[in-house]
Amino acid sequence: MGEAQSPVSAVSARSEPGREAPGTQRKHREISSGISRNAKRRLVAWVCGVLVVLLMVFFLAPFIWMIAYSLYPSAALQGSTLDMGFANITFDSYSRLLSDSSFLVPMANSAIVGLSTTIICMTIGAASAYAIARFKFRGRQPLLLSMMTVQAIPVIVLAVPLFILLRSVGLYDQLFGLIITYTAFILPLVIWMLVGFFEDIPPSLERAARIDGCNRLQIMYKIAFPLAAPGMAATAILAFITSWSDFFLAKVLTISTATTLPVRTAAFQGLFAMDYTSAATAGVITAVPVLILTLIAQKWIISGLTEGAVKG
Amino acid sequence: MAGTLVEKSRKRDLRFGLMLTAPSVIIILMLLGYPMGYAIFMSFHQWNDKLGADHQFIGLNNYGQLITDPAVWAAMERTAYFSVITVVGGVALAVIIAILLNRKFRGRTLARVLLLVPWAVPPVVNGIMWKLIFDGSVGIVNTILRSLGLIKENIQWLADPTAAMNILIFAETWKLLPFLCLLMLAALQGIPESIYRAAAIDGADAWNTFWRITLPNIRGPLMFALIVQSMWSLKVFDTIYVLSGGSGGPVSGTTTINFLDYITTFSNLDRGYGSAMAVGIMLLVLIVSAFWIFVFGGFSRKRREANG
Amino acid sequence: MAQIELIHVSKTYGPTKHGRNAEPAVCDLSYVIEDGHFVSLLGPSGCGKSTTLNMIAGLEDISSGTILIDSHRVDDLDPDKRDLAFVFQDYALYPHMSVYENIAFGLRMRKVPKSEIETRVTDAARRLEIEQTLQSKPKKLSGGQRQRVALARAIARRPSVFLFDEPLSNLDALLRDQTRSELKLLHRELGATSVYVTHDQEEAMTLSDRIAVMSRGRLEQFGTPYEVYHEPATEFVASFVGKPRMNLFTVTKAEIGRYGLPGTTFTIDIGDIGMDQVRVGLRPEECDLHPADDGAPGHGVVKAVEPLGNVSDVLVTVGDQIFMSRVPGFGNYTVGDHVNINVTRARIHCFDQKSGTRVDH
Numbered sequence: 001m002g003e004a005q006s007p008v009s010a011v012s013a014r015s016e017p018g019r020e021a022p023g024t025q026r027k028h029r030e031i032s033s034g035i036s037r038n039a040k041r042r043l044v045a046w047v048c049g050v051l052v053v054l055l056m057v058f059f060l061a062p063f064i065w066m067i068a069y070s071l072y073p074s075a076a077l078q079g080s081t082l083d084m085g086f087a088n089i090t091f092d093s094y095s096r097l098l099s100d101s102s103f104l105v106p107m108a109n110s111a112i113v114g115l116s117t118t119i120i121c122m123t124i125g126a127a128s129a130y131a132i133a134r135f136k137f138r139g140r141q142p143l144l145l146s147m148m149t150v151q152a153i154p155v156i157v158l159a160v161p162l163f164i165l166l167r168s169v170g171l172y173d174q175l176f177g178l179i180i181t182y183t184a185f186i187l188p189l190v191i192w193m194l195v196g197f198f199e200d201i202p203p204s205l206e207r208a209a210r211i212d213g214c215n216r217l218q219i220m221y222k223i224a225f226p227l228a229a230p231g232m233a234a235t236a237i238l239a240f241i242t243s244w245s246d247f248f249l250a251k252v253l254t255i256s257t258a259t260t261l262p263v264r265t266a267a268f269q270g271l272f273a274m275d276y277t278s279a280a281t282a283g284v285i286t287a288v289p290v291l292i293l294t295l296i297a298q299k300w301i302i303s304g305l306t307e308g309a310v311k312g
Numbered sequence: 313m314a315g316t317l318v319e320k321s322r323k324r325d326l327r328f329g330l331m332l333t334a335p336s337v338i339i340i341l342m343l344l345g346y347p348m349g350y351a352i353f354m355s356f357h358q359w360n361d362k363l364g365a366d367h368q369f370i371g372l373n374n375y376g377q378l379i380t381d382p383a384v385w386a387a388m389e390r391t392a393y394f395s396v397i398t399v400v401g402g403v404a405l406a407v408i409i410a411i412l413l414n415r416k417f418r419g420r421t422l423a424r425v426l427l428l429v430p431w432a433v434p435p436v437v438n439g440i441m442w443k444l445i446f447d448g449s450v451g452i453v454n455t456i457l458r459s460l461g462l463i464k465e466n467i468q469w470l471a472d473p474t475a476a477m478n479i480l481i482f483a484e485t486w487k488l489l490p491f492l493c494l495l496m497l498a499a500l501q502g503i504p505e506s507i508y509r510a511a512a513i514d515g516a517d518a519w520n521t522f523w524r525i526t527l528p529n530i531r532g533p534l535m536f537a538l539i540v541q542s543m544w545s546l547k548v549f550d551t552i553y554v555l556s557g558g559s560g561g562p563v564s565g566t567t568t569i570n571f572l573d574y575i576t577t578f579s580n581l582d583r584g585y586g587s588a589m590a591v592g593i594m595l596l597v598l599i600v601s602a603f604w605i606f607v608f609g610g611f612s613r614k615r616r617e618a619n620g
Numbered sequence: 621m622a623q624i625e626l627i628h629v630s631k632t633y634g635p636t637k638h639g640r641n642a643e644p645a646v647c648d649l650s651y652v653i654e655d656g657h658f659v660s661l662l663g664p665s666g667c668g669k670s671t672t673l674n675m676i677a678g679l680e681d682i683s684s685g686t687i688l689i690d691s692h693r694v695d696d697l698d699p700d701k702r703d704l705a706f707v708f709q710d711y712a713l714y715p716h717m718s719v720y721e722n723i724a725f726g727l728r729m730r731k732v733p734k735s736e737i738e739t740r741v742t743d744a745a746r747r748l749e750i751e752q753t754l755q756s757k758p759k760k761l762s763g764g765q766r767q768r769v770a771l772a773r774a775i776a777r778r779p780s781v782f783l784f785d786e787p788l789s790n791l792d793a794l795l796r797d798q799t800r801s802e803l804k805l806l807h808r809e810l811g812a813t814s815v816y817v818t819h820d821q822e823e824a825m826t827l828s829d830r831i832a833v834m835s836r837g838r839l840e841q842f843g844t845p846y847e848v849y850h851e852p853a854t855e856f857v858a859s860f861v862g863k864p865r866m867n868l869f870t871v872t873k874a875e876i877g878r879y880g881l882p883g884t885t886f887t888i889d890i891g892d893i894g895m896d897q898v899r900v901g902l903r904p905e906e907c908d909l910h911p912a913d914d915g916a917p918g919h920g921v922v923k924a925v926e927p928l929g930n931v932s933d934v935l936v937t938v939g940d941q942i943f944m945s946r947v948p949g950f951g952n953y954t955v956g957d958h959v960n961i962n963v964t965r966a967r968i969h970c971f972d973q974k975s976g977t978r979v980d981h
Contacts, residue, residue, distance in 0.1 A: 048415055052423055055409060059430050059490060062441045065452060069444050124335045131332035135325040143333065150344060152597050154547040156573050157590035160354065160583050161347030184343030187336050207679050208712035213700035213729035216328050226716040245434035247550040252578065262436040266554050269443060276450055283437040294432040298425050305491065306498035306533075 063287070069280035070094070093281040103282070106264035110244055113175055113260060117182040117243040121190045122236050124183075129194030130220050134206070144195065147188040155185070159252045166253055173254045181253060182243040190239055193304050197231030198224055234300030237293045244290060261286050351587045359584030367584070374588035384589070386564065387572040390477065394568055395545040397481050398488065403537050405485075406492030411526070413493065414500045424497070427490035435487070439554025442483040446470055470555065473565025480566050483551055488544060492537050499533035500526070535608040542600045546570065546593060569593060622690050622703070622780035622813045624653040624676060629685035631671050631837075645671045647837045649685070653830070658807050658814045660824035663834035664860070669817045670785055672834070676815060677706050677783050689781065700729070704781035705774035709789055711766045713758040713773075719745075720754040723773045744776035747806070764795045771803075775810070782807075782814040788823060800826060821861050825849070833857045850967065855976040858901045858969055864933055866901045869941045870973065873897070884939040886919040888963055890970060891981045898979060899971040905946040906966035909934060909959045918958035925953055936961065 071089045097103045132140055162181060163172065171177030201224055209219045225232065250260040265286050268279035294301060355375070358368040378384055413423055433441070445452050448468035457463045469475050503526065511525050527534070552566050560567035560575060567575070570593060577586030631646040646668040653659045661669035674680040676687060678699035687694050694702050705726075713722050720741055727737045745751045748768040758766055767787065774782055787803075788796045804827055807814055818824050824831050825845045833840040833848060833856070841853035852858035858866050871879035871888065873896050880887040888900065912918025920938035932951040936943045936959055943961060953959065970979040 045415070045417070048412055049417060051412055052417065055412070056423060056426055059426060059486070062445060062486065063429060063433060066437075066441045066444055074450070124339065127332040128336040131329040135329040140329070143337070150340070152543055152594075152601065153344070153348070154570060154590060154593045154597060156547070156549075156570055156577070157351050157587070157594050158344065158347040159590075160577055160587060161350035162343070164350070165343075165347060180339070181343055184339050187340055191336060202710060202712065204708045204710050204712035205714060207674075207677075207699075208706065208708060208714070209725075210679060210699045211677065211704070211706045212726035215698075218729075223714065227714075229716075241432065245436075247434070247436045247553070251553075262434055262550075265440065266436045266550075266558075269440065269554065269557060276444060276447070279440050280444055283440040287433050287437045290432045290434060291429060294428050295425065298428055301428065302424065302494055302498070306495050 066280050066283050070277060070284050072277075074277050093277045094285075097278060097281055097285065103264060106259045106261045107285070109175060109258055110261035113178050113182065113258075114240045114244040116175075116179045117186060118236050118240045120179070120183045121186050121239045122232065125187050125190035125235075126194055126225065126232060127220075128187075129191045130198050130224055132191065133195045133198035134224075144192075147192050150188040151192075155248055159249070162249075163252055173256065173258045175258045178250060178253055178258055178260070181249055182246065185249070186239050186242050189242070190235055193235045193238065194228070194232065196304070196307055197228040197235070200231075201227050230300050231304060234297045234304050237297045238301060238304065241290050241293060245286075351590060354584050355587035355591050357584045359582075359587070361581040361583060370584075374585050375592070377585060378588055378592055383564075383572060384569065387567050387569045390566070391546065391568040391570075394477065394481060394484075394548070395542065398484055398545045399538060399541045402485055402488055402492055402541055403496075403534070406489055406496045406537065407530075407534075409489070409493045410496035410500055411522075413497055424494070427493055429490070430487050431490045431494075433487065435550030436554055438483060438487050439551045442479060442486075442551075443470070443555060446479050471562050473561075473563050476555065476562055476565045480548075480552060480555055483555065484545070484548060487551075488541060492541060495533055495537050496530065499530040502533075503529045531608060535604055538604045539601045542604065543597055546597050546600065549574065569596075623655045623688075624781065624813060624815070625686075625688040625691075626651055626653075626672075626676075627686045627688070629672070629675060629687060630683050631668070631675060631680065632683045644683070644837050646675070649839050651832060651839065651842045653813060653815060655813055656811050657829040658816065658827055659830045659832060660816045660818055660828040661832050661834060662818060662821060662824040662861075663840075664819060666836075667834040668837040669819075669832075669834050671837075673783055673785055673815060673817045676781075677704060678702055679706075702781070703779050704783055705777045705779040706783045707770050707774050707785065707787045709786040711758075711770040711787075711790075713766055713769055715758055718755050718757055719750065719761070719769050722758065722769060723776045726773065726777050740776045740778070741772075744772040747775060748772045763791055764799070767791060767795075767799060771806070775806075780812055782810075782812050784814065784816040784818075786817055786819070788818075789820070803827060821863065825861075833860065835860070851978070852901070852969060853978050855899055855901070855971040858971065862903060864904045864944055864946060866903050866969070867907070867941075867943050868899060868901045868971075869943075870897055871900050881939055881941065884919060885917070886938050886961060888968060890968060893970065893979055893981045895972075895979070897973055899973055899976070901969035901971065902963055902966050904933065904944040905931075906963070907943075907945040908962040908965060909936070909945050909947055909951075909953065910962055911953075912958035912960050916958065918960045920959060920961070922953045922955050922957040922959055924955060925951060927951070934959075 068084065070093055071091070072084065073088065073090060073092070076084065076088050132144055166172045166174075166177040166181070171180075205223055205227070206219050209223045214222060245262060246260075247262040247266060250258075250263045251266075254260065254263065261282075265279070265282040268275050268282055356369060356371060358366075358370045358373070413420065430438075444450075446469040448454065448466055448471060451469070453469065454463070454466045458466070469479060507525060507529075508521065511521050516524065546568075547570050548568060549570055552560060552568065552571050556562070556566050560571045569589070573586055573589040573593060576582050576589060580586075626649045629646065629649040630644050632644045649672060661672055663669050671680060675682045678694065678697060678701075682695055689702060689704075699706075713719075714725065717725065723741045723744055724737050727740060732740070741754070742751070745754055748771055750765060750768045750772060753761055753765055753769070758769065761769065767790070770787065788799055791799060800823060807827070816824070816827060825848075828845055830842060831845055831848045832842045835856045841848055841857045843851070843853070848857060848861050852861065855868065859868055869881060871890075872882050874880040874887055877889055877891050878887055879890050879898065879900070890898070890900070920936040920943060922934060923937045923942065924935040926933040926935070927950045931946050931948055932953075934945050934947055934951055934953050936945065938961070945961065947953075968981070970981055971977065972979055
């Protein structure tokens with residue numbers, strides 16, 4: 001039986017180097033009943049395959065529907081039957097929104113705020129995370145722990161005090177006000193993720209660098225940063241996504257000049273009337289940059305998001 | 313002499329560490345720590361901007377009002393309904409989907425990448441998306457139901473408080489589920505395959521394998537997922553705002569405690585009471601997190617008997 | 621080029637919380653590593669040998685004592701100021717740099733002129749036959765090639781001291797033997813003082829001029845391979861060095877100069893050492909077996925025979941002890957045979973029962 005089993009696992013191991021799934025583990029196999037077991041397994045695989053496809057449809061369809069909505073004139077979609085021929089596709093609402101300064105300004109604001117926040121967070125955060133990951137100074141543990149608990153604070157607790165604070169220093173409805181606020185909120189997340197990436201660097205590499213003559217600062221930017229580069233890129237993308245997507249703080253801390261894209265997009269739907277095509281278009285425009293960045297860094301985002309939980 | 317050597321190196325480490333962490337700590341203290349303290353300070357005051365700038369110290373009165381306010385209790389009830397379904401249901405569903413996705417099949421990597429789409433969609437866009445689907449006059453759901461002949465007249469989904477709440481749950485689940493799935497998937501992949509083989513040799517069937525091998529081995533990530541999702545569910549805001557047009561309606565049907573706090577603070581301008589409510593929400597988050605840690609028997613004690 | 625001197629060196633980890641002192645990782649080491657010598661630090665894992673190496677390198681601070689290199693105190697110098705190169709167990713190659721850059725990095729940091737760097741890198745690469753890999757990233761290399769890059773990086777620095785932290789332990793058996801021979805040749809060519817941490821006694825024996833055997837943070841013996849093997853200073857050294865392991869048991873005085881294993885007919889002559897009981901060590905390869913006379917019980921009964929081809933290890937139950945003898949060829953013993961043990965050929969090592977130190981006789 002052992003003989004019968006080994007070639008199969010050898011083949012499967014070659015075709016799929018990843019770890020074998022719990023559902024597919026092979027039990028003791030009787031050669032005589034091999035065929036029926038095979039058939040059963042194929043049936044299970046088929047059912048699971050269908051379920052996965054349905055699941056993916058569920059996860060993608062709403063977004064695709066929104067894209068469709070942004071591309072067709074509202075008449076084509078609101079009748080009793082859908083008229084979705086390719087001939088009906090129009091980019092009118094895109095060209096309308098992208099030439100409307102009341103939409104372009106928030107878009108630029110979001111880009112400026114997102115990029116600035118990301119740069120500041122990464123500069124300050126990488127240094128802090130490296131120190132926490134590498135140096136055993138007193139207060140290191142509590143510091144890391146507080147980074148985690150900050151995530152638990154509901155934003156609403158800080159909304160009014162921040163509003164008052166920013167207004168008193170003249171930063172209410174200013175891009176810079178938003179930038180520093182986002183920086184404070186995103187820094188803990190950035191540090192938390194980066195500590196994980198830095199701790200993954202084997203300590204012997206830094207020892208080698210010390211023997212080779214690097215001082216602490218040189219070890220940091222010549223060895224640690226380049227080695228953690230993919231992780232840092234993913235963290236930066238995550239920082240950008242977080243600040244780009246935020247609605248609540250932008251809503252509370254801006255009113256007109258510094259309004260961001262999510263706030264503007266949300267404004268397309270009032271209490272009673274809604275410009276559906278514009279809302280869908282704005283939705284797509286808001287989501288697309290984030291989606292592209294996510295797909296670029298998907299591998300590292302997944303590991304960055306899940307590693308801490310699985311490890312600790 | 314020898315002691316000073318060690319001291320010296322540790323001091324150097326300390327100085328370098330402090331130098332590198334100082335900017336972060338300062339920013340966080342200034343923009344998170346200070347407002348935090350200020351919020352607690354405000355919660356002890358009569359601080360309503362509609363009533364003018366006279367801020368009177370009223371001790372725990374705001375907190376007392378919190379406990380007796382029927383609006384708070386109604387919101388809490390909705391929050392509980394929303395949270396229990398999205399947290400317990402969401403995580404349970406995520407475990408099942410993760411097991412499904414952990415099988416070997418062609419396009420497994422693609423499936424995992426596609427999971428990131430809902431995760432990445434900004435919450436505001438999420439709200440708009442579901443509005444386009446469930447809208448009473450132009451939503452696709454009505455169009456489909458009509459063409460199937462199941463309904464004659466359009467249903468105003470978002471005009472019914474119960475339906476609106478359920479749509480909110482549906483929309484939030486769509487967005488949160490993928491992250492939970494990825495988390496559980498990573499957890500499953502951390503289980504060495506050899507113990508599944510061992511279990512199979514020991515004669516465990518699929519059911520026993522799940523309860524006695526899989527679950528105990530993803531205990532830590534499971535707890536993490538429940539805590540994180542609890543935090544998210546308790547502070548859900550953006551989707552409610554968009555789905556209800558900023559009202560938390562219809563008839564307060566989607567006004568969770570977090571949204572009630574928003575209305576109190578920014579529509580009614582009752583900052584003092586709103587701050588008390590916010591502090592209450594924060595305590596709630598801590599209590600729920602502690603609850604999960606308690607249920608799972610703490611961080612450190614690993615591998616307990618899976619079920620009973 | 622360099623002589624390393626350790627004077628009462630100790631290392632204690634961790635702050636002493638609750639006023640309780642932690643067990644020292646390294647305790648009171650004193651010995652001199654002569655210029656040009658190849659010295660192995662040998663011991664089981666956790667015996668403090670890597671800590672000692674790291675302290676010499678300056679990667680870890682020493683808690684007390686002094687380290688001198690060429691009579692200069694170095695305890696306060698950073699690693700890069702001590703003129704030494706380090707070969708790590710996991711090689712510690714910088715994954716983001718090519719092999720060339722890996723080898724050149726230490727030289728660049730020391731502001732060696734560019735042309736000089738190039739000469740030294742190519743020279744080191746040629747010596748270790750890795751010229752073809754210079755432009756690749758370490759990830760693309762096999763384990764053996766990485767090991768060579770790590771060695772080349774050390775050589776290119778031309779330091780006065782080489783430190784090795786179990787550099788061969790990640791190689792497979794065949795490659796390990798080969799590299800071991802090459803290391804020996806390399807050391808002969810370069811002649812630089814080398815300190816080599818290993819838990820593999822074969823490596824230590826074949827490579828070293830001196831071996832420092834360590835156990836639980838203490839030095840057990842510092843001596844030549846010959847001394848360590850034939851005149852173990854402590855029972856620990858006796859049991860740790862030598863394969864198969866030395867037979868060690870307690871014998872009781874039977875008559876003056878003659879000691880016996882209680883409950884058996886097995887006795888040995890030690891001479892008058894004035895002790896009632898003593899620990900005795902006999903190397904298996906120095907003990908011969910003879911079949912007992914027909915019907916006689918002999919010293920013991922054969923328990924198992926482990927043929928290795930050229931020799932066989934025969935396990936004999938003697939009283940409640942297991943005694944091992946290494947016999948030529950496949951031997952002529954089967955389980956259950958009654959045998960006598962003949963130790964006339966053997967060097968008899970005696971150790972104090974309590975302290976474990978060698979007792980001369």
